[in-house]
Amino acid sequence: MWMQLVGQDEYVRECGTKERQAPDLISISRRMADNSKLHIAMFPWLAFGHMIPYLELAKLIAQKGHKISFISTPRNIDRLPKLPPHIAPLINLVKLPLPRMHNLLEGAEATSEVPYDKVKYLKQAYDGLKEPLATFLETSRPDWILNDFLPFWLPEVASRLGISNAFFSIFIAAALSIIKPQHVVEYRTTPEDYAVPANWIPFPTTVAFRLFEVLKLFDHSISVEETHVTDMYRFEEVIKGCDLIAVRGSKEFAPEWMQLLEELHGKPVLPVGFLPTTEYDDGEETETWRSVKEWLDKQEKGKVVYVAFGSEAKPSQDELTEIALGLELSGLPFFWVLKKRRGLEDTEPIELPDGFEERTKGRGIVCITWAPQLKILGHDSVGGFLTHSGWSSVVEALQNQRALILLTFLADQGLNARVLEENRIAYSIPRNHAHGSFTRDSVAESLRLVIAEEEGKFYRDKAKEMSSLFGDRDRQDRYVDNLLGYLQSHVKQLKS
Known part of the structure; x- marks a missing residue:
């Protein structure tokens, strides 16, 4: 059985003699297992509502023995929750300094620190991370990068470097349904158009913005501005350029939306579970x-x-x-x-x-x-x-x-x-x-x-x-296994 697993020639090279067989076979097995482990980079948007779910997924993946490079700005990295000691060595917290913007105070690195009308400048600063991120990816060569909806330029960078990229959406599948599919001509030009379900949703639903909700978004996220790229454009480009859409959610909750996303965008869509928040408890009560x-x-x-x-x-x-x-x-x-x-x-x-x-x-x-x-x-x-x-x-x-x-x-x-x-x-x-x-x-x-x-x-x-x-931890664990199985299979196909 062991010889079938590692191959006879490799067995002879590694073991040499029968006396060394048991320990060396274990060593070979471990090395093969190590070779199957992934290096996954993560690049969330500069909002804690995004960074924390990314970190939860990072912790779950690291528990399986895979390496994570979690990329953000120095101040945000320093404010992340403490990692459990047993997985901390597998999560590399990568600090990329945020480019200075004259419209932002020094040290403002997250949306929680910026008035709503200045978030667009934080997005511009985030776009300024393109070259430092590309340099990091080129030197570290991860198998995958999981990125947020903001870096519309990232799929091109990843493709140029031969790195697979997944859009990991902290938004639920139903919320992603408002993103225009490539094959559909955009018909929505007013806020009122977004206050009803999109015309490509084939089943009855009430999922749409209220008018007051979309009015808050329209100038900054949907309509065209000279000063920045709209969020809708960012979403569309990231989805168009990714190899996989990974969505926070499960097949047991509103599965019709997951299926619709796959049909609309022609991409594999994988739920990664709800990612319930966990805290590292060191026994000290604050x-x-x-x-x-x-x-x-x-x-x-x-x-x-x-x-x-x-x-x-x-x-x-x-x-x-x-x-x-x-x-x-x-x-x-x-x-x-x-x-x-x-x-x-x-x-x-x-x-x-x-x-x-x-x-x-x-x-x-x-x-x-x-x-x-x-x-x-x-x-x-x-x-x-x-x-x-x-x-x-x-x-x-x-x-x-x-x-x-x-x-x-x-x-x-x-x-x-x-x-x-x-x-x-x-x-x-x-x-x-x-x-x-x-x-x-x-x-x-x-x-x-x-x-x-x-x-x-x-x-x-x-x-x-x-x-x-x-709150089902076992179900959550199965979703992570399923995601990792897909990521590993994709890497194996590329290398074969």
């Missing part, structure tokens, strides 16, 4: 978590509203006021992680209504610094999550059986919300579809419905049901 846990321990089980809108979303002052007064009217205990400004260049910080914190003292906490979201969602006192619908937050909530109340702000959040609504997994706060306004009363009523009232028990039960899918 002071922040101790104080948060102490407060949560005093609350009634399943009645606390956890409120957080991610690292990028910042409500307007009017929206903030209605959210705050809605929380107050609900009568429910709450823990609110509030982002008042997007970086030092944000000249319009938002403020809580006068007297709000005093009136809700003891019943609610407003945290304006970082908070351990995964630990908070895992606490028994939390009954629901008022969230922006960012997919990482959705996965973290559902893996912990927390009911979802949705309030979208930007990017793909509206499309995520439609998918969740369509599958009756979450409840969206009612708002005007044209301009997005909502009231404190609708906030209060929505929170009470989902967290406290009998009528909303459906959403609480649905969250418990979904936890078996969104």
